[in-house]
Amino acid sequence: MSSSDPTNFDEMHGPDGSIRSAYRGYNAWLEEQDKSWMRRKGAEAESFFRRTGITFNVYGEQDAEERLIPFDMVPRVVTGGEWRRLSRGIEQRVRALNAFMHDLYHRQEIIRSGRLPERLFRDNSAWLPQMVGFTPPGGVYTHIVGIDLVRTGPDEFLVLEDNARTPSGVSYMLENRETMMAMFPELFTRVKVQSVSNYPRRLAASLAASAPASAGSTPSIAVLTPGIYNSAYFEHAFLADKMGAELVEGSDLRIVDGKVQMRTTDGYRPIDVLYRRVDDDFLDPLTFNPDSVLGIPGIMDVYRAGNITIANAPGTGVADDKAIYSFMPEIVEFYTGEKALLPNVETWRCADPDSLKYVLDNLEELVVKEVHGSGGYGMLIGPTSSKKEIRKFREKLLEKPENYIAQPTLSLSTCPIFTRDGLAPRHVDLRPFVLCSPDGVDITPGGLTRVALKKGSLVVNSSQGGGTKDTWVLDD
Amino acid sequence: MLGRVAEGIFWMYRYLERAENTARLLAAGHRMTLTRGQEEASQEWRSVLTTLGLLNAYDADHDSYTGAQVCDFVLRSKSNPESVYNMFERARTNARACRSAITMEVWEAVNEGWMTLRDLLARPVRDANLNQVLGAIRRESTLARGATHGSMLRNEVYCFARMGTFIERADATTRILDVKYYLLLPSLAYVGTVLDTSQWDNILRSLSGERAYRWLNAGRMDARSMADFLILDPRFPRSLTFCYATLRENLNELAQLHGREGKSHVAMREADVKLAGKTVEDIFEQGLHQFLIEFRNSNAAISTAIAEDYRFIP
Numbered sequence: 001m002s003s004s005d006p007t008n009f010d011e012m013h014g015p016d017g018s019i020r021s022a023y024r025g026y027n028a029w030l031e032e033q034d035k036s037w038m039r040r041k042g043a044e045a046e047s048f049f050r051r052t053g054i055t056f057n058v059y060g061e062q063d064a065e066e067r068l069i070p071f072d073m074v075p076r077v078v079t080g081g082e083w084r085r086l087s088r089g090i091e092q093r094v095r096a097l098n099a100f101m102h103d104l105y106h107r108q109e110i111i112r113s114g115r116l117p118e119r120l121f122r123d124n125s126a127w128l129p130q131m132v133g134f135t136p137p138g139g140v141y142t143h144i145v146g147i148d149l150v151r152t153g154p155d156e157f158l159v160l161e162d163n164a165r166t167p168s169g170v171s172y173m174l175e176n177r178e179t180m181m182a183m184f185p186e187l188f189t190r191v192k193v194q195s196v197s198n199y200p201r202r203l204a205a206s207l208a209a210s211a212p213a214s215a216g217s218t219p220s221i222a223v224l225t226p227g228i229y230n231s232a233y234f235e236h237a238f239l240a241d242k243m244g245a246e247l248v249e250g251s252d253l254r255i256v257d258g259k260v261q262m263r264t265t266d267g268y269r270p271i272d273v274l275y276r277r278v279d280d281d282f283l284d285p286l287t288f289n290p291d292s293v294l295g296i297p298g299i300m301d302v303y304r305a306g307n308i309t310i311a312n313a314p315g316t317g318v319a320d321d322k323a324i325y326s327f328m329p330e331i332v333e334f335y336t337g338e339k340a341l342l343p344n345v346e347t348w349r350c351a352d353p354d355s356l357k358y359v360l361d362n363l364e365e366l367v368v369k370e371v372h373g374s375g376g377y378g379m380l381i382g383p384t385s386s387k388k389e390i391r392k393f394r395e396k397l398l399e400k401p402e403n404y405i406a407q408p409t410l411s412l413s414t415c416p417i418f419t420r421d422g423l424a425p426r427h428v429d430l431r432p433f434v435l436c437s438p439d440g441v442d443i444t445p446g447g448l449t450r451v452a453l454k455k456g457s458l459v460v461n462s463s464q465g466g467g468t469k470d471t472w473v474l475d476d
Numbered sequence: 477m478l479g480r481v482a483e484g485i486f487w488m489y490r491y492l493e494r495a496e497n498t499a500r501l502l503a504a505g506h507r508m509t510l511t512r513g514q515e516e517a518s519q520e521w522r523s524v525l526t527t528l529g530l531l532n533a534y535d536a537d538h539d540s541y542t543g544a545q546v547c548d549f550v551l552r553s554k555s556n557p558e559s560v561y562n563m564f565e566r567a568r569t570n571a572r573a574c575r576s577a578i579t580m581e582v583w584e585a586v587n588e589g590w591m592t593l594r595d596l597l598a599r600p601v602r603d604a605n606l607n608q609v610l611g612a613i614r615r616e617s618t619l620a621r622g623a624t625h626g627s628m629l630r631n632e633v634y635c636f637a638r639m640g641t642f643i644e645r646a647d648a649t650t651r652i653l654d655v656k657y658y659l660l661l662p663s664l665a666y667v668g669t670v671l672d673t674s675q676w677d678n679i680l681r682s683l684s685g686e687r688a689y690r691w692l693n694a695g696r697m698d699a700r701s702m703a704d705f706l707i708l709d710p711r712f713p714r715s716l717t718f719c720y721a722t723l724r725e726n727l728n729e730l731a732q733l734h735g736r737e738g739k740s741h742v743a744m745r746e747a748d749v750k751l752a753g754k755t756v757e758d759i760f761e762q763g764l765h766q767f768l769i770e771f772r773n774s775n776a777a778i779s780t781a782i783a784e785d786y787r788f789i790p
């Protein structure tokens with residue numbers, strides 16, 4: 001059995017080797033299992049994923065066109081009580097995000113009040129002047145949000161990142177659970193876990209509730225994908241399939257009679273809600289990127305006329321910006337009148353000279369990220385970088401300090417993974433998925449747990465060798 | 477359903493059917509050449525390439541027709557975009573692009589089939605393994621068809637799947653007959669020479685009809701009843717009559733679903749005229765070769781009309 005490293009919080013094993021309460025049920029089951037049988041099960045999981053085609057594509061890798069994200073079969077367990085506390089914080093944050101979006105594209109009270117510097121969004125390429133003064137159907141901007149959380153102690157969850165643009169990974173939440181249930185059916189009779197399987201139904205309901213007033217009683221929903229070569233194509237097809245919605249590409253759509261319509265075998269049919277998984281830039285070549293072949297010419301006019309819901313609303317990517325992130329505690333307080341229940345990770349904005357000086361002096365201790373970056377690319381992890389890497393990064397940083405923020409290297413919590421030699425602790429994060437509609441905020445009890453498979457590594461991104469785990473919220 | 481998806485499904489099933497038919501043709505050719513001299517074997521392999529419409533492409537970088545070369549070219553050669561491997565890969569790509577129109581069972585059958593063939597065809601196929609590989613191709617295609625039959629809703633998607641299958645199958649039967657039509661000409665039978673029944677056997681094998689034919693004809697073989705069987709027998713699932721019964725059924729189903737007919741229904745009726753009520757004598761009188769050419773043309777016309785009627789492209 002594993003012993004946990006005393007310098008960070010392990011979610012399964014206490015410092016004295018005892019089993020923390022969330023994992024007691026799982027541990028009791030595990031101790032009864034034969035070790036070589038468990039090893040065989042590990043191999044089974046991989047063939048299961050390959051057969052069902054749950055893959056992701058890595059940009060820039062030619063041979064490995066479709067790769068599997070490794071799956072670890074030790075669940076990540078959260079108690080019902082922990083989850084309830086967490087949910088309150090998530091809901092508060094998502095409501096604030098939505099109010100913030102509305103304000104940014106309307107009166108901009110938060111800027112007038114001096115709480116947020118104007119340049120933050122003026123310099124932000126995700127900011128869309130086309131959205132100014134326009135309110136999306138139902139007033140909802142962020143229909144689907146993924147909040148990335150890290151844990152540093154029994155009661156300490158921190159927000160690492162907000163994904164308000166097009167969060168991905170929810171198919172892994174669902175398929176990881178299916179895999180676990182197929183592999184260890186009896187485990188689920190022993191430990192009561194809250195179900196995640198109705199997420200697609202909740203998503204469909206949430207999208208339908210956000211339909212424009214012009215839609216009938218059963219709005220027509222479609223998922224817009226860039227196509228089969230996109231890294232998340234599997235998820236797009238998966239969600240369309242589970243929702244019973246059409247999976248469309250730009251070339252299937254056209255504006256007919258002031259509505260966005262799709263080319264069916266029986267002529268053009270209107271769409272009321274478009275769950276788009278393409279970036280703003282590729283949405284409408286008439287309004288945004290004129291070279292895009294992915295988009296639908298004229299869709300923004302239909303949108304502004306109130307004849308379609310686009311989820312998430314164009315321009316919500318502003319909130320994914322890491323400089324905006326650093327202001328989230330102020331943003332939450334400004335729109336909800338309450339202190340943020342979920343704290344941010346301490347963040348230095350390199351645009352600010354004092355912070356920059358501190359960051360430069362402490363590069364080998366810090367994690368430095370690009371403000372607009374994502375996927376773990378273009379970042380520096382001080383403690384694991386060589387002197388040379390740090391020197392090169394310092395030059396980049398000095399060139400455009402406003403492009404960077406820095407955070408302390410957190411002692412992220414660990415959760416055991418299954419290795420040939422038994423359980424071994426690895427660092428994890430958590431992305432719960434949150435749905436917003438005029439009917440309210442809906443959080444599915446679970447999420448995507450990403451795990452760094454390399455010993456000691458803090459990088460959990462799937463594009464950089466991270467894996468995933470099934471995330472359990474106990475029904476207690 | 478989306479026009480693009482209808483197109484993807486239609487072609488996915490055409491590719492699967494074509495891969496299977498190709499494997500069957502190779503198996504029959506292979507069996508035949510085992511008992512022949514080099515010259516005759518080379519002729520047989522050449523005729524396999526002609527049937528598949530690959531002769532020109534093959535000739536471009538080969539100067540002889542050996543079993544190993546022909547099989548490698550047909551099954552896996554990079555210089556052959558119509559190879560069985562590419563066919564399966566395209567079927568899988570289409571299945572991926574139409575993932576939300578097919579069931580998990582169908583997707584898994586196609587995806588696993590592709591994985592199996594990718595491994596089997598990673599290296600040149602040795603003579604000793606040829607039958608195993610050809611068997612795998614037929615099996616994987618059969619599994620996909622079986623999963624389709626057993627798990628798919630009988631709706632529009634299913635209609636396009638069936639139409640793709642049977643347009644392709646009718647095309648394959650026609651091609652096989654056309655390359656070997658001279659063997660079926662009744663005049664030969666009248667001449668009273670010693671007939672090469674193994675050639676006939678070969679035709680039946682390449683259409684998986686040898687057992688059915690023997691059973692129906694108590695082991696007797698003659699050109700007339702063979703042509704009758706392969707073209708007109710409504711019970712044989714690779715006869716032209718059978719293919720068209722299924723095609724008609726699915727086109728009618730679509731007309732009912734959409735409340736209208738299109739160019740494809742007109743083309744179907746025109747093709748029906750050429751087949752319905754015909755006896756094998758009528759066909760021989762018209763000229764078998766001529767009949768087959770006309771049939772292939774109308775088959776292609778139906779396929780084009782389907783693409784147009786159901787908006788495969790904008």
